Structures are given as structure tokens and as C-alpha cells.
Amino acid sequence: MKYGFVLPRGDARTAANLAHTAEAAGWDGFFVWEPVWGIDAWVCLTAAAMITERICLGTMLTPLSRMRPWKLASETATLDNLSGGRVILAVGLGAIDTGFVEFGEVTDRKKRAELLDEGLDILTGLWRGQPFNYAGKHYQVKETKFYLPPPPVQKPRIPIWVVGAWPRKKSMQRVLRYDGLLPAKMNAEGRFEELTPADIQVMRTYINENRTETTPFDVIMEGKTPGNDRPKAVETVRKWAEVGVTWWLEAMWDDPDTEHNLTRIQQGPPRLEL
Numbered sequence: 001m002k003y004g005f006v007l008p009r010g011d012a013r014t015a016a017n018l019a020h021t022a023e024a025a026g027w028d029g030f031f032v033w034e035p036v037w038g039i040d041a042w043v044c045l046t047a048a049a050m051i052t053e054r055i056c057l058g059t060m061l062t063p064l065s066r067m068r069p070w071k072l073a074s075e076t077a078t079l080d081n082l083s084g085g086r087v088i089l090a091v092g093l094g095a096i097d098t099g100f101v102e103f104g105e106v107t108d109r110k111k112r113a114e115l116l117d118e119g120l121d122i123l124t125g126l127w128r129g130q131p132f133n134y135a136g137k138h139y140q141v142k143e144t145k146f147y148l149p150p151p152p153v154q155k156p157r158i159p160i161w162v163v164g165a166w167p168r169k170k171s172m173q174r175v176l177r178y179d180g181l182l183p184a185k186m187n188a189e190g191r192f193e194e195l196t197p198a199d200i201q202v203m204r205t206y207i208n209e210n211r212t213e214t215t216p217f218d219v220i221m222e223g224k225t226p227g228n229d230r231p232k233a234v235e236t237v238r239k240w241a242e243v244g245v246t247w248w249l250e251a252m253w254d255d256p257d258t259e260h261n262l263t264r265i266q267q268g269p270p271r272l273e274l
Contacts, residue, residue, distance in 0.1 A: 001241050003269030004029030004249045006060045006222065009256035011039055012047040018258075018265055019048035022055060025268045029056035029088065031249065036066070036099030042075045049083040056086050060222070060249065061163065061182065063094025065115035066105040069122040069139070077127060077152045085153035090182060090220075091116065092163030114138060117174065120160070127157050161220055165192075166203050176211045180218035180247075195221075197243045204244040220247040227267030237270045 005022050007015055007030070019030040030048060034041035045057045057079070064072065072089075080087040093112045094100070100107050106115065118136040125132045129151050131143035152158045161180030165171040168186055175181050183203055185193045204219060211217065221240045225233035237248050248270065252261055 001237070001245065001272060002028040002247045003271065004031055004056070004058075004247060005261075005265055005269075006031045006033075006249050006251040006253075007044075007261065008033065008251070008253050009039075010044075010258055010261075012044045014258055015039075015044035016047035016051055018262060019055060019057070020051045021262065022265045023052045025266055026271070027055060027265065027269050029058060029247070029249070031058045031060040031088075031090070034059045034062045036063075036103055036105065042079060045087075046079055046082065049079060049086065052083075052086075054086075056088050057083060058088030058161075059090050060251070061090035061092050061094070061161075063112075064091045064119040064123070065093055065112035066100065067119065069119035070126060070141070072119070073123045073126040074149060076123075076158055077149055080152040080154055080158055081150055087152070087154070087158050088161060088180075089158055090161040090163075090180075091120065092182065113170065120162075120174075120178070124157055124160075127152050156215060159218070161218065164203065166199060166206075172203070172206060176207065177213070179215060180220055181207065182220050182222075197239050200240065200243045200245060218246045219244050220249060221245045222249040222251045224252060225250060225270040227264045230270070233270035234272055238272055241272060 005027050007018060015032055022030050032041045032044045041059050048057055076087055076089055093116060096107045106112055115138055118139050122134050122139060122141055125134060130148055133143055134141040160178040161182050162175045162178045163182040163184055164175035165184045165186040183195055183200060185195050185199050187193055225236045
């Protein structure tokens with residue numbers, strides 16, 4: 001299992017400094033929120049890349065449906081080259097209560113899903129290089145021949161983690177095409193419910209039986225562990241590792257205080273290994 005830390009809030013300098021500390025403390029990944037309006041995630045990650053050497057850098061998460069996919073393709077490929085191949089891109093529909101309405105973004109779930117799928121097609125197509133053409137319902141792209149950027153360092157592509165809402169078929173089929181599952185559970189009324197290890201087992205079985213890609217695949221779980229109680233932290237993580245979770249993301253969303261986040265980072269990840 002690998003271990004990442006999600007920074008709930010902080011400017012680019014804070015992100016860079018905490019990513020540096022996280023690397024020294026043994027964390028495998030450092031992630032930042034990507035808001036509609038606020039501190040720019042990719043500037044934060046770029047700052048972090050400049051003073052780190054090993055740790056993976058990514059978003060938690062990127063609501064691609066409200067973005068220009070070619071802009072995101074540029075940002076991610078540029079950072080992957082700068083960092084020497086350390087970018088992870090986590091995508092989903094996003095939470096509409098984080099500024100979607102205020103800035104006139106699309107809020108209809110079906111349309112956002114369509115935009116997400118087309119955005120992923122364009123993103124991965126541009127990473128592969130030119131010539132690239134795309135004709136979709138929402139986007140049309142023609143090949144370009146000017147100022148072509150280098151492709152990402154990572155092959156076959158930058159890893160893409162996708163939110164999968166179980167048991168929604170279209171959502172889970174989207175996950176199968178990419179590199180990681182950000183698990184969610186949705187009831188018949190369309191409301192999200194708390195995940196259990198049994199839910200992860202069912203989702204993992206579905207992926208194993210239906211995914212045809214041969215590239216590595218991750219299952220990611222997000223939560224909190226007590227940094228000052230290692231046995232309890234390990235037990236929290238162990239139950240998820242036993243059902244196939246490969247990344248644990250420590251996320252203190254309810255405590256954005258920088259000093260508290262620094263303390264938890266310095267305490268290190270809740271590794272199962274001694």
C-alpha cells in the first residue's frame with residue numbers, strides 16, 4: 001500500500017513546504033484540492049515539484065466537466081515533465097456546492113458526465129501527440145502544428161484515477177478505461193452512502209472481471225487516522241488493505257489549520273509495514 005496526504009487548504013508556498021516535509025516523513029503522495037475559484041492547484045503542485053524529488057503530486061480532485069480539457073492537458077503534461085514523471089490526475093464530476101452555481105458552471109449530472117467522458121478522450125488524445133482530431137457532442141478539436149509541447153514523461157500516460165459510483169453502470173464503466181478507482185456508493189435515490197470494506201470487495205471483483213486493460217490499477221481510500229496512536233491508525237488502514245485498497249489518502253478536510261496538518265504530516269503515514 002502507498003500513502004498520500006491531502007492538503008485541505010493553503011497557498012502555493014504552504015503546499016510546497018508541506019510537500020517537502022511529507023516527502024521527508026515518508027509519504028508517497030501529496031494532493032491538493034482544485035476549487036472553482038481559489039488557490040490554483042497546478043501552481044501549488046508546480047511549487048511543490050520544485051523542492052521535492054520523489055513524492056507523487058496530484059489533485060483530489062479535478063472536476064474536468066467544468067474545464068477546457070486542452071488546458072488541463074497542457075498543465076498536467078508540463079508538470080509531469082518538470083517533476084520527472086510524478087503526476088497523478090484524479091477526476092470526477094465535482095461537488096456543485098463549491099461554486100458551480102455562482103460561476104454559471106454546468107450542474108446537470110448527465111451533461112457533466114458527458115463533458116467528463118469527452119474531456120478524458122481529449123486529454124488522453126492530446127497526451128499521445130499530434131495529429132489529433134476529435135468530434136464529440138460538446139467538443140470539436142482539429143490537429144495543430146504550432147508550438148507542440150512534449151508529451152508526458154509517464155508511459156503509457158499520466159495515471160488517471162476516476163470516481164466510480166457503485167452500482168451505477170456508466171460510472172463504473174468509465175473507471176474500467178483508466179488507472180484507478182476513487183470509490184463511492186450511491187443509493188437508488190441518488191444519494192451517497194458510507195462505504196464499507198464489503199463494498200470495496202464487490203467493486204474490486206467487478207473491476208477484476210470486467211477490466212481489459214493490462215496496465216496497473218489502483219484502488220484509493222480516503223480518511224483520517226490518529227498520528228499519535230500508531231496501532232489504531234494501522235488497524236484503520238488494515239481493513240481496507242485486506243480488501244484490495246492500494247492507496248490510503250490521509251485527508252483532514254474538517255481541520256484546515258496549517259499547523260495541525262504539518263503535525264500530522266510529520267507523524268508519518270500509517271504504514272502497515274514496520
